[in-house]
Amino acid sequence: MTGNKQSWSRRNFLMRTGGASAGLLFGMAIPFSRNMPASFVPLELAQNAGEIVGKDGLTELNDRPLNAETPPHLLDDVVTPTNRHFIRNNGNPPEDMDAAAWRLTIDGLVDKVLSLSIADLKEQFEVVSYDLLMECGGNGRAFFDPPASGNQWTYGAVACSNWTGVRLRDVLNAAGVKPEVIYTAHEGTDSHLSGNPDLHPVSRGMPIDKAMDPYNLIAFEQNGAALHPMNGAPLRLVVPGWPGSCSQKWLNRIYLRDQVHDGAKMTGTSYRVPGYKVEPGQSVPTEDFKIIEAMPVKSLITYPETMASVSDSTFEVRGHAWAGDTSITAVDVSHDFGATWQHAELDGPTNRNAWQSWRANVNLPQKGYYEIWARATDANGRSQPFAIDWNPKGYLNNSLHRVAVRRV
């Protein structure tokens, strides 16, 4: 067994970039930087060991592979800043993220194999920007009882950044989709944790009908700048509203298939739930699991932060709501454990597949402990449940978000 013990920490960032660019982080030069040993970590940075360069306030669940989520109150922005976008890595990120040398191959069942640089993408296809919702399929797993295996995400493996790129559909059409194609298959340049070069950390795909949706992007910008290295720089797929794993990072190949893709984390019980309702803790045969497609209706309270103390009897509660492939039609808020509900003011999405912001003025009649609950309803009439719809692998927890508030 070979173990690759690298992680994208400050330490690692320095090892890759060298002392001179480390000085950029201090905002000043380091005159004797060339005397620093190769793996040397200046104290200024060592004190922040564990922090992720270019991210702010994320909770790290794991550092190898790196997985980090954002506390709900740091997701208050309508468009999620790059430094607040969660990280879900399945393997080791690539060493090489050079945008100028990057190539994307489109092959498999196409009329013409394409090999495109990022400059080619920009020249040959229309460049568009959208605010796109991305949520990890396992967001909320931490609350499963009995517990489910995998990263124990709480609330914050979700984000809605502004992504710029070209439409996946346009690129597939340029390659020519053969009539027998039913599924896409995606590959990136990250490597498997075991060090085995024959294993992909993750290679997922989607039905060709979904792939042709005009809101899927091959993205090279996040919030108007280069992608964050841990969010897939320099090129990634963004498939909004479906499990984040469909949105391949460090994307270098898409191939088209006449069968459901059977790449890493497509098979078995990965990103799958039973095809029928099960009892918590029930053992389900693997063949009864179905691939997750659109993520369910959900909302997040981003203000106030849970456990906040408020001194005014009336204050604004706000957040966002989203639903996989559809839109939100209502958000309701309760401050009395669900006995009564009030309608929140709800914004439309900035574009299809963006989350929608909402707000409500809540009145807490007297001092004491309260819980604020939010419940979204989508255009198909589905609302968030109070209880978790338990499944063995801990996916799709869309139970309503509760925050504690003390009126003092």
Added chain:
Amino acid sequence: MIMIRLFVFSWIFIIVAVGSVNGQEDDYPEMALLPQGEGREEVFYLCSACHSIKTVVQQKLSREVWDKTLDYMVAEQGMPELDAEDRLKILNYLGSNVSPEKK
């Protein structure tokens, strides 16, 4: 300024170096994440060969789910097949030390 930091760093380096003679916990700080118990070292070396021990301890799974997880690691994640005795030792450790009751 940086010279002062270098000076301080060299002391920290010496303290760490001296500390590490006290045992493997200093060489492998992640070892400390695993509670004491029969099979602890085996779990540490097996799991941390590929991923952080944080992956293990953030999950509090039943013995049954750990059993399935070990199968999954072998079938899909490149973990070597374990002999029956080691497998049982590791499963016993995880099932009793990294379990829902220890939450």
